[in-house]
Amino acid sequence: MRYQTLSIQTQREAPNNARTQVFAFLVRGGYLTRDNQPTKLGKHTLAHLENLAADLGDSLFSKSSIPVIGDKKDTFFSLDTETHELIHCPTCGYTARSEAALFAKDPSSKEEPLPIEKVATPECSTIEELANFLNISKEKTAKAPLYTRQSDGKLLFAVIRSDMQISEAKLQAQVGELKPAVLDEIEAAGAVPGYAAPIDLIDVFIIVDDLITDSPNLVAGANEFGYHLKNVNYGRDYTADIAADLVQAAVGSACSFCGNSLSTTSADLLDSKEGYHFDKILHTLVETHHDENGLTIPHPATPFDVYLIQRP
Numbered sequence: 685m686r687y688q689t690l691s692i693q694t695q696r697e698a699p700n701n702a703r704t705q706v707f708a709f710l711v712r713g714g715y716l717t718r719d720n721q722p723t724k725l726g727k728h729t730l731a732h733l734e735n736l737a738a739d740l741g742d743s744l745f746s747k748s749s750i751p752v753i754g755d756k757k758d759t760f761f762s763l764d765t766e767t768h769e770l771i772h773c774p775t776c777g778y779t780a781r782s783e784a785a786l787f788a789k790d791p792s793s794k795e796e797p798l799p800i801e802k803v804a805t806p807e808c809s810t811i812e813e814l815a816n817f818l819n820i821s822k823e824k825t826a827k828a829p830l831y832t833r834q835s836d837g838k839l840l841f842a843v844i845r846s847d848m849q850i851s852e853a854k855l856q857a858q859v860g861e862l863k864p865a866v867l868d869e870i871e872a873a874g875a876v877p878g879y880a881a882p883i884d885l886i887d888v889f890i891i892v893d894d895l896i897t898d899s900p901n902l903v904a905g906a907n908e909f910g911y912h913l914k915n916v917n918y919g920r921d922y923t924a925d926i927a928a929d930l931v932q933a934a935v936g937s938a939c940s941f942c943g944n945s946l947s948t949t950s951a952d953l954l955d956s957k958e959g960y961h962f963d964k965i966l967h968t969l970v971e972t973h974h975d976e977n978g979l980t981i982p983h984p985a986t987p988f989d990v991y992l993i994q995r996p
């Protein structure tokens with residue numbers, strides 16, 4: 685395509701409705717209309733980026749001088765205004781989607797398994813109330829979100845420590861698609877909602893967070909309304925079909941790779957298993973390559989090679 689045939693119209697002023705500096709640059713440079721639609725130049729540039737990605741593959745971002753974070757599965761550009769919240773290690777650079785991020789779990793202190801004991805726990809409908817009533821920390825209790833597996837309709841009993849949050853993404857990566865279990869299914873397995881324990885149940889699939897196998901003497905439900913069991917021990921009192929990482933990393937969790945504290949960052953997704961997001965890549969190019977006069981998009985990401993020749 686010839687530069688001339690694009691009839692590029694640049695604008696002197698930023699549009700009144702410019703929500704972001706990047707949008708203003710793209711309108712002024714003639715890549716977007718004021719209604720946020722790509723112009724001929726915009727479409728040509730996106731097509732150029734697509735060809736470039738086919739040629740350069742993984743080196744697209746380094747060749748275009750875009751500082752990315754993440755890994756080959758998910759490549760991000762860190763940007764405060766964006767909505768993808770990521771877990772990020774400021775020390776070693778590890779970055780992942782919150783629901784999939786790894787972290788180093790702190791094993792509970794070693795204790796000898798104590799005899800299991802059924803205790804009345806009246807009016808303890810939340811983990812906080814239970815922990816207060818028994819005068820223990822939340823780490824000493826287990827909770828069990830209940831699901832139904834879509835593929836075979838089986839009740840799925842996931843056991844995690846109560847001081848952590850389940851990651852349904854990690855869980856589904858282990859067992860496939862899920863939906864929340866309904867009361868009939870829970871009761872058919874012999875469990876009681878709010879007081880469920882993975883002990884003596886009928887035809888259920890049990891999956892535990894890998895920290896549970898290392899957490900002795902936990903409090904769990906007694907499968908009876910108003911009662912809990914103290915000193916429930918994995919291996920002695922029940923076992924699981926799968927033990928795997930099932931919980932979410934949080935701010936302050938230890939990085940799996942360097943041990944320092946994780947934090948969060950927000951970012952734009954540029955590349956994932958679904959493919960490149962070229963409109964986001966163009967935005968990132970503009971965000972990272974401009975000066976007071978306008979865009980300074982680096983070669984080879986520029987839509988045209990322009991040679992200026994001075995006539996004699």
Ligand SMILES: [Zn+2]
Pocket residue numbers: 773774775776777778939940941942943944
């Ligand atoms: Zn780290």
